[in-house]
């Protein structure tokens with residue numbers, strides 16, 4: 001499979017995905033969105049050897065500076081709606097990925113780029129990273145989930161302030177607000193993310209998948225997350241992985257999970 005504008009590198013089961021349009025600050029054009037859609041919709045689910053994904057941007061300056069403004073500058077209302085819907089579909093694939101996805105934010109994460117980072121399960125920011133939803137500067141609103149996910153991380157009041165003023169925040173402020181998990185020295189974003197995913201890859205794969213699903217259930221309308229947890233706990237209890245995990249605990253050894 002060919003993924004235009006993405007660079008892929010598989011290391012010890014962790015897939016490093018680099019948005020590769022450095023001259024446009026990795027702005028997400030339609031071809032990039034299509035690549036992300038196929039990557040998370042088909043490729044990753046079909047490759048069991050992948051236990052985690054790091055998403056990052058090429059070059060030292062940007063994770064992604066947003067949707068590609070030049071590409072949709074002349075769009076009609078209908079075309080804009082399609083663009084937004086495709087972005088939502090793609091970012092939901094990331095949020096619902098069976099394996100954890102970490103955004104290694106190596107610079108600007110703006111507009112659709114900030115929304116991409118927020119669709120990931122965790123965010124590791126370099127100390128010079130900058131976050132924001134500057135769409136109102138363009139007479140637009142966020143189109144890839146920004147109005148919904150920013151609230152989930154930082155709360156309604158602060159989210160409204162950032163969405164309405166288009167102000168950018170630095171990595172320390174993003175950490176303080178709960179938008180990012182850790183801030184690391186510039187250049188260490190990917191390696192820190194990779195190490196975190198390697199630690200998670202030692203856990204039971206079914207349990208990892210079920211935790212992601214159960215946490216997502218909290219934010220899914222018409223889904224009772226508590227009920228979902230009951231069902232998922234029961235499911236996990238019936239797996240070989242749980243037998244192995246419990247036996248390993250009793251026998252004081254490291255578990256060997258198989259994902260079944």
Ligand code: CAA
Nearest residue numbers: 023024025027065066067068069070110111112142143144
């Ligand atoms: N789309 C298309 N091209 C972009 C871009 C974007 N979102 N962001 C940057 N670029 C391009 C610039 O046009 C420039 O290209 P040229 O060299 O061909 O002129 C190149 O990347 C470098 O950018 P700058 O010269 O502007 O770099 P800078 O250091 O002076 O500024 C920046 C950096 C503050 C990030 C500035 O580029 C900027 O404000 N970018 C736009 C950010 C933005 O508004 N993002 C939201 C997009 S809309 C959106 O995402 C909607 C949605 O939710 C779906």
